[in-house]
Amino acid sequence: MYLNDNQLSGPIPESLGRLSKLEMLALQVNHLRGNIPRTIFNLSSLVQIGVEMNELEGTLPSDLGNALPKIQYLILALNHLTGSIPASIANATTMYSIDLSGNNFTGIVPPEIGTLCPNFLLLNGNQLTASRVQDWEFITLLTNCTSLWGVTLQNNRLGGALPNSIANLSEHLQLLDLRFNEISNRIPDGIGNFPKLIKLGLSSNRFTGLIPDNIGRLTMLQFLTLDNNLLSGMMPSSLGNLTQLQHLSVNNNNLDGPLPASLGNLQRLVSATFSNNKLSGPLPGEIFSLSSLSFVLDLSRNQFSSSLPSEVGGLTKLTYLYMHNNKLAGALPDAISSCQSLMELRMDGNSLNSTIPVSISKMRGLELLNLTKNSLTGAIPEELGLMKGLKELYLGHNNLSLQIPETFISMTSLYQLDISFNHLDGQVPTHGVFSNLTGFQFVGNNKLCGGIQELHLPSCQVKSNRRILQIIRKAGILSASVILVCFILVLLVFYLKKRLRPLSSKVEIVASSFMNQMYPRISYSDLAKATNGFTSNNLVGTGRYGSVYKGRMRFKNSVSDVAVKVFDLEQSGSSKSFVAECKALSKIQHRNLVGVITCCSCPNLNQNDFKALVFEFMPYGSLDRWIHPDIDPSSPVKVLTLMQRLNIALDIGAALDCLHNNCQPAIVHCDLKPSNILLGDNMVAHVGDFGLAKIVTDPAGEQLINSKSSVGIMGTIGYVAPEYGEGGQISPYGDVYSFGKVPTHDMFSDGLTLQKYAEMAYPELLIDIVDPRMLSVENAWGEINSVITAVTRLALVCSRRRPTDRLCMREVVAEIQTIRASYVEEINKIVSD
Template structure:
């Protein structure tokens, strides 16, 4: 027997007299406007199905939740839904005593707060546990991994924090896992790779960090959605992404991912939407993306992609929205894009594209197409808001210009040859004169990339304070995003304060020392810049590899405001490994390099740590290259006697006669 009152417009409160209907096995009052609290007596009905979904039922105190305690005596309860009401307060711990035969427990879209009762893991018969859009806090109990019959688990849009429990990997029958819009942090558990039946997974809008677990991309059963967007994930998109051949929607936007896009993306033949925007992906757009014929939405904007827009994209005639804005793309817009018959949104703005915008096919109506921020693009359509393309030259004008060029080139060539010869002999004399005073020292060899002041200023946001990562006696160090070898790379830039005495000498010393040596425990110099700034003042800077974990001093003496360093600290083994790294570097400089190099300023703030806490000795501004035997140099040195280094890190009573 059942009482089905759903999908009406009933108002008022729920009558306690319903408890007298002892034969009821199904009670459904969903989708009405019933208000007030749930009478405790209702829990004594013991139906198989109890559906209160989409009303205005309220709860604020423990007494208001008393009906749940009465329900714990109902052994035949299989379905319980109190979803989409106005139930607040804390979920009573008595829910852990509900029937072990309960199959679906649904209480999302309420105002329930506090922690999720630990005892909910006792409901081992559940195949649906659904409680999104509440205000639950604290950690998700690790014991939830006991619910190994679960097929659907929704807890998105709450305020859970801490790490995601690795025990979720025990839920091997899970089809849907929705964890988005919480405050989870740390790495995604690799145990998620055990969910071999899952079809949909949402981890978006959290604070997950670390690299993408390859195990997730090996879940070939994912057929609906994989959402990893809006986190702090780093590293590359693994080639295992090609295993997701059944996936329909993939969102990895708004992370810190980098590296090239893998060609294996093209194996995802079922994708309809792909969002990889707002990351640091670099290199070129792989032409193999065109093989994803089912794709209707592609967003690669706000990355560091370079090269040309592949002609092959024009083969994707089913795509409707294509976003490539805010990258470093260059060259012409391929005319093949005219053939993308379904395209109605195209954003190519803020790149380095040039030439004429196509005017045929889908480009005949450019409403919804954006091209701004490409200063060398032109177009005849007034809707484009681009400068008009220059008219084609007449044949006569072309012939005339070719004739002038044919005469001018030999003349200009002869003048250039004479100029080159003159410059060569002049520089040769200057080089000989300089070699007398500098002993043949070169600032940097030709194998180092060239960077300009403008590139460094742009990469650091105008040397903004937000990008400042250190300051020393001779200058300041900034975090910088720099395009090197056609790849956007994060580097550290040391800008020398040339107003300070000895800074120019320190710059030359670091160039000379670091351009010679190579060792895994020495900071690696990428290049240098000796130029003028925007005010035509002298500018000198060194570009180093970026060390994500800062310097050793910040780990040994953490800032009182840096809670992560205070809590984490360095383990004994990590300290020992760092000491060994430093010793290896010094042994290399003193005993395995000819001529030997003395650092002269070894201290914790000059020991830099990479992402794996491997130590790198840096700051060679006071370094001395012992070009003659050390003993003889100490004897012969007269003019530079004195203490070199930092007070507190120089051996007491000793001098560096350098």
């Protein structure tokens, strides 16, 4: 009987106990209340009882195991059951899995349960106790169970010493979780006897002594949590043998000595926390060379000395880097700017004694930067004001001097700024964060003046000579007038030429202007040589208006891989596409836009027109080939993790936000789809192909240049906004629709669309629309379900039919950041749990 997840409420009917042939009772994930009827436990035919995630209460019958001779699965988790676990449960000798977690069972674990030999014994989240050696006898009896796979006892009140017999549990054991108890004494030396163990949770107990050296024998281990104990001594170098490890936490202990260099072997490590110990010595470069670190590296509250090594630039995927409250000195290396995924960087409470490097401003994803309580000198770099996403900036208690950068006024996201106790002088601005009395901290700078009245700072003294100011003002007015007249004349000439010049000439003007700025000039022969004559071996893709080839070219003193997009000029619209891309790419630069190197517009060897754009080569190809592997069945299967997908979505959103809100005038891409998303180093996403891009004069799209297409729908079927097909105006909301949309499929017919299908599946059946390959690399659906739910909800909002009902791209980016931060927090919770 399957009645799970049906919003059932009230008590379980006793009549179910009269179904003499009932084998499976599945009532999980409902709102059932009251006691489980005694008649249920008398059904000798039952093979499985599943009532988890309800509101059931009461106690279990003392003879529970006697009346269920066929029971294999006893799943009573996440209810309000009380009392003791009946010893008779050991009589149900066919038991495969016992899950009593998340209830309020009390007393000791009955020793008899150890004779049952289930594959899984899940007792976490109760009030079970242990204080004497005898209370752990069930562990000793479990050593006879050769098929034991998992034991979870976390979140109980188990105390005393862990018996040495735990080292004799089954060699098939994959899960051993003892976190959040009161277990004391040393970790048994035999803890390394489990060759298949995946997760070992020992955190939040009272373990003392050393970390056993033979823990390095757990070569399949992925999760190791030792935090919040009383462990001491040095970390064993054998930890470097755990090459499958993804999460390591040893924070909040009494560990000392240096970090073992062998940690550099942990090439799959996602998060590592070492904070609040007595670790010392220089920071090992090996730990910063772990490019797999994508969540957190926490080395704070230790005694690390020396300077921050330049290897820190290898943490290109890391989200949080904490090194506060140590003894680090010297300068922040410029290499830290390579950490483009960082959202938080904390270096406060050290002895850094250089200037603040300008290169930090390149970390455009940074939301929090804390450099307080160091010995930093010099001026605050104006370039920090270009970090549009920065929300919190803490620079207090240093030796910084000169004025507050005026660029800080335009930092609309900044809501916390601490510049207190420095040597700053000059005028305090009145806008932005400087108008926030709670967010702006400035005390201890005695030479500051101005600002809003509520700051109670003295007025700024004007020391300039009035006569000189008058002369300068008159000269400025005269110069501005001359410049304005010249500018108007230039515009008039350009306008007249533009009106009279044919398209081919316009193309040459755009290309010439493009190359005369900062881009190198190249010829057809240069590109032919770079691509081996545009051979098929160098072909990496084809599109609507041409083909893309891989090549190698020398620029200045270096040779690099490039992508050469050659336009098929026999294809209608290709020349316009070339012009559109040149115009768009000459106006924008962003880390998430495909980086253009130069363009070429000249005759080929046959004196025919030839036009091409040269881009930075993206080694991981298009996003299309990652999410639609059937495009190229011969290539290896590529799987993106959920975190990678969130990062890619955030990259794309940041690029579109730049086009819509940071470009003047705004640019609408008009053809956003996975094949136009390219993945560069460290899987950073870049938006490319601006052949259909349109420049608008207003971000909301009311006044437009070339706003309607004369050749039909703008974009690709399956991604194009519905208003474009109805003759509507081009606007940034069209890109938002494409961002939230995935293409059509044969299954969607008779009025069924992807949106309707997702709405029907949301939120209960979302697993049906999730890429099954992603589930193969994630630990469990339950851990990612909330994220998938939030992402689907956002996608549905983005793909609403009416443009005004959609979010703007800046709001979309904020939502994705929130979703990713929530997922990061969930991962951290899983690690700490």
